Amino acid sequence: MHNAPTEEKTVTAYDSYLDDRQRRAIRDATDALVDVRVAHVNSTASGGGVAEIVGSLVPLLNDVGVETDWLVMDAHTEFFDVTKAIHNGLQGEKSEFTDAMHETYRPVVVGNATDLDEAYDVIVLHDPQSLGMAPTLAERYPETTLVWRCHIDLTAAAPPFLEFVQSYLDPIDRAIVTLPEYGEGITGVEKTVVHPAIDPLTEKNRALDGLSGDAADAADLESYPFDTDRPLVVQVSRFDPWKDPLGVIEAYREAKSSIPDAQLALVGAMPDDDPEGIVVYREVKEATRDDPDVHLLTNHPDAGINALQRGADVVLQKSLREGFALTVSEALWKGTPVVGTNVGGIPLQIEDGENGYLVEPTDIAATAERITRLLTDGTRKRRFGERGREMVRERFLLPRLLVDYLGLLSDVSR
Numbered sequence: 001m002h003n004a005p006t007e008e009k010t011v012t013a014y015d016s017y018l019d020d021r022q023r024r025a026i027r028d029a030t031d032a033l034v035d036v037r038v039a040h041v042n043s044t045a046s047g048g049g050v051a052e053i054v055g056s057l058v059p060l061l062n063d064v065g066v067e068t069d070w071l072v073m074d075a076h077t078e079f080f081d082v083t084k085a086i087h088n089g090l091q092g093e094k095s096e097f098t099d100a101m102h103e104t105y106r107p108v109v110v111g112n113a114t115d116l117d118e119a120y121d122v123i124v125l126h127d128p129q130s131l132g133m134a135p136t137l138a139e140r141y142p143e144t145t146l147v148w149r150c151h152i153d154l155t156a157a158a159p160p161f162l163e164f165v166q167s168y169l170d171p172i173d174r175a176i177v178t179l180p181e182y183g184e185g186i187t188g189v190e191k192t193v194v195h196p197a198i199d200p201l202t203e204k205n206r207a208l209d210g211l212s213g214d215a216a217d218a219a220d221l222e223s224y225p226f227d228t229d230r231p232l233v234v235q236v237s238r239f240d241p242w243k244d245p246l247g248v249i250e251a252y253r254e255a256k257s258s259i260p261d262a263q264l265a266l267v268g269a270m271p272d273d274d275p276e277g278i279v280v281y282r283e284v285k286e287a288t289r290d291d292p293d294v295h296l297l298t299n300h301p302d303a304g305i306n307a308l309q310r311g312a313d314v315v316l317q318k319s320l321r322e323g324f325a326l327t328v329s330e331a332l333w334k335g336t337p338v339v340g341t342n343v344g345g346i347p348l349q350i351e352d353g354e355n356g357y358l359v360e361p362t363d364i365a366a367t368a369e370r371i372t373r374l375l376t377d378g379t380r381k382r383r384f385g386e387r388g389r390e391m392v393r394e395r396f397l398l399p400r401l402l403v404d405y406l407g408l409l410s411d412v413s414r
């Protein structure tokens, strides 16, 4: 394992996003956690929602006095092929979990757990990639409290993959899930529900003034290959079948039949731990080859993602399965309405007809119709955007997540 680079952050900078109860909760928890050492472990330092959250949370935990490291597993492509298959199985894909897969998985998790040479009081293992480290960690550090943070909707998990998760839960003291129902299929472990959150002060989410150099260039939509005077629909997501990029293209094309001017940008990262990214990217590229109004942007800088989420007329999140979707909160925070599917954590964030629209994942016609509605009604678009920003301010910003984690850490280290 290796330490991931983190930025300096101070909780004071987030003060305007905290209320008195939260300020008090931070003070009380940090008094209780003064000697507690924590590590977060995941499988990539960049790209994707988990890295996004851990990268913001860890500096704040340190700032409030809870000594916290962010550790990233060392692993090879074959391991990530297996863990992506596990991710897919947990999201509902019906496939086998073979002995060969387990034989690829086990040495990597055992190796990473064996490499650890510091004793922590609490280790938070994120997602199935690092879960398998639990038995070795428990054996080596019996005093350490082990937490598993699951970012995935497990409600339709294929049985062999749920059994795989269950087989590693014995040494886990607490599981964190995004919605109560995600934890219903796993047993023998206490569960806590924590909603994810976005960091309002990162280059991805803060107001776009005062930028310079590459960030300023990335934020300048005039330099992009599309026409900023024409309507723009955007989806920001890893190139992953569960984010349904081909469904996005279909819905966009149907909307374009009534709004011929409409353009689409699909913005997607390909993190190290997602080997499917390149395959899906090629499919999307092939499907849009002859379409000058569809733009694919890969591994795009945060200031550019910020500008696109801000500059879009509609953001789409057409996921087939989704633990939460930080991308929905990111867009709403910028006052852009979102058309999202009624799956997993998306309805936590979108109130249909208030700050966006919810559609069924297979309903391309409804998706296209909601896109069209928002592209043709500027007043509605603005009203949805304002409400969306307020909703995110109240419920899905990083300071609230910090308070949740401090509460959980106090609880498990008692």
Ligand code: UPG
Pocket (backbone or CB within 6 Å): 047, 048, 049, 050, 052, 053, 151, 152, 196, 204, 236, 237, 238, 267, 268, 269, 270, 297, 298, 299, 300, 305, 322, 323, 324, 325, 326, 327, 328, 330, 345
């Ligand atoms: N992102 C980029 N560049 C891209 C595409 C995405 O920076 O080209 C970012 C995006 O801005 C967001 C993150 O990557 O910050 C993606 O997060 P999210 O939309 O939450 O999706 P996942 O990467 O799939 O994250 C997993 C779960 C998701 C959950 C998240 C945190 O699938 O449902 O919200 O973990 O719990």
